[in-house]
Amino acid sequence: MAIIALVSAKGSPGVTTSALACALTWHRRLVLAECDPAGGSILAGYLGGALDGPRGIGELAVGELRDGNLDEAFWSQLVDLDAPRRERLLLPGVVDPAQAGSVTPLWQRFADFFAGLERGQPPYDVLVDCGRLQVVGPPWPILRAAAVVLLVTRAQLPDLSGTRAMVRTIERDFTEHRVPPGTVRLLLVGGGHGNGEISKALRLPVIARLPEDPRTAEVLSLGGTVRAGRPLMRAAGALEVPVRALLERRRARLAWPAAAQGVPDAV
Numbered sequence: 001m002a003i004i005a006l007v008s009a010k011g012s013p014g015v016t017t018s019a020l021a022c023a024l025t026w027h028r029r030l031v032l033a034e035c036d037p038a039g040g041s042i043l044a045g046y047l048g049g050a051l052d053g054p055r056g057i058g059e060l061a062v063g064e065l066r067d068g069n070l071d072e073a074f075w076s077q078l079v080d081l082d083a084p085r086r087e088r089l090l091l092p093g094v095v096d097p098a099q100a101g102s103v104t105p106l107w108q109r110f111a112d113f114f115a116g117l118e119r120g121q122p123p124y125d126v127l128v129d130c131g132r133l134q135v136v137g138p139p140w141p142i143l144r145a146a147a148v149v150l151l152v153t154r155a156q157l158p159d160l161s162g163t164r165a166m167v168r169t170i171e172r173d174f175t176e177h178r179v180p181p182g183t184v185r186l187l188l189v190g191g192g193h194g195n196g197e198i199s200k201a202l203r204l205p206v207i208a209r210l211p212e213d214p215r216t217a218e219v220l221s222l223g224g225t226v227r228a229g230r231p232l233m234r235a236a237g238a239l240e241v242p243v244r245a246l247l248e249r250r251r252a253r254l255a256w257p258a259a260a261q262g263v264p265d266a267v
């Protein structure tokens with residue numbers, strides 16, 4: 001596939017939990033990259049901190065700034081979520097906020113590098129946890145490079161008003177940077193207003209809704225055994241289908257731009 005970015009407007013709707021649930025259930029080789037400038041949490045949470053030393057995007061950034069060695073260092077900074085297969089790999093996020101200062105100037109470099117992974121041997125998709133956009137130094141270059149952007153939101157009114165403002169911000173940014181339209185979709189978490197209602201109010205299609213599943217969410221946040229049959233895991237696994245369909249449509253449209261003329265679409 002390509003880069004698939006998950007991001008939220010504000011609050012904590014479940015970006016990391018949703019991204020991890022997808023990473024553990026999708027069928028293609030993938031790297032889950034924690035690019036939330038506010039910090040990564042999967043290593044300390046789901047993986048229980050079980051590592052011998054520092055690893056992740058912070059280390060990569062320091063090495064890249066010092067030696068320009070991202071291409072060689074990348075694979076050694078990953079954690080195998082499904083050892084020993086190396087089919088689901090985690091690039092842990094920054095742990096020390098001070099590290100974020102090294103990472104944020106490199107978002108474009110990381111975006112270019114991630115985009116290249118789908119052409120690697122073997123190819124990897126990259127699922128990126130971009131955190132929330134209302135922080136210092138959000139990874140805009142990664143969002144612009146993504147083939148699909150999933151804007152994660154709860155479906156209650158206060159969350160939706162923040163998300164609505166963010167849709168317009170993304171729209172403006174993408175227009176300014178000439179990002180081809182049709183990449184952004186809403187990913188709802190939990191109950192609340194209906195999909196059609198939300199899609200109409202925010203003028204953006206809903207790609208799916210992940211169910212409220214506190215037991216699974218707790219395991220994904222704090223560690224333990226994830227059961228494939230749980231509602232959250234089943235819904236996360238099923239999300240691969242519409243995401244792939246959107247990617248295919250986008251590919252076709254980019255290959256034949258004339259076919260897209262006159263077709264209105266959201267961002």
Ligand SMILES: Nc1ncnc2c1ncn2[C@@H]1O[C@H](COP(=O)(O)OP(=O)(O)O)[C@@H](O)[C@H]1O
Nearest residue numbers: 012013014015016017211212213214217218221
């Ligand atoms: N589908 C879900 N069902 C129940 N609880 C969830 C779900 N997704 C996330 N949560 C819970 O919501 C909180 C925030 O989730 P997290 O993924 O850390 O959010 P974010 O990355 O957006 O800050 C956590 O306590 C998590 O367990």
Ligand SMILES: [Mg+2]
Nearest residue numbers: 015016036131
């Ligand atoms: Mg998070």
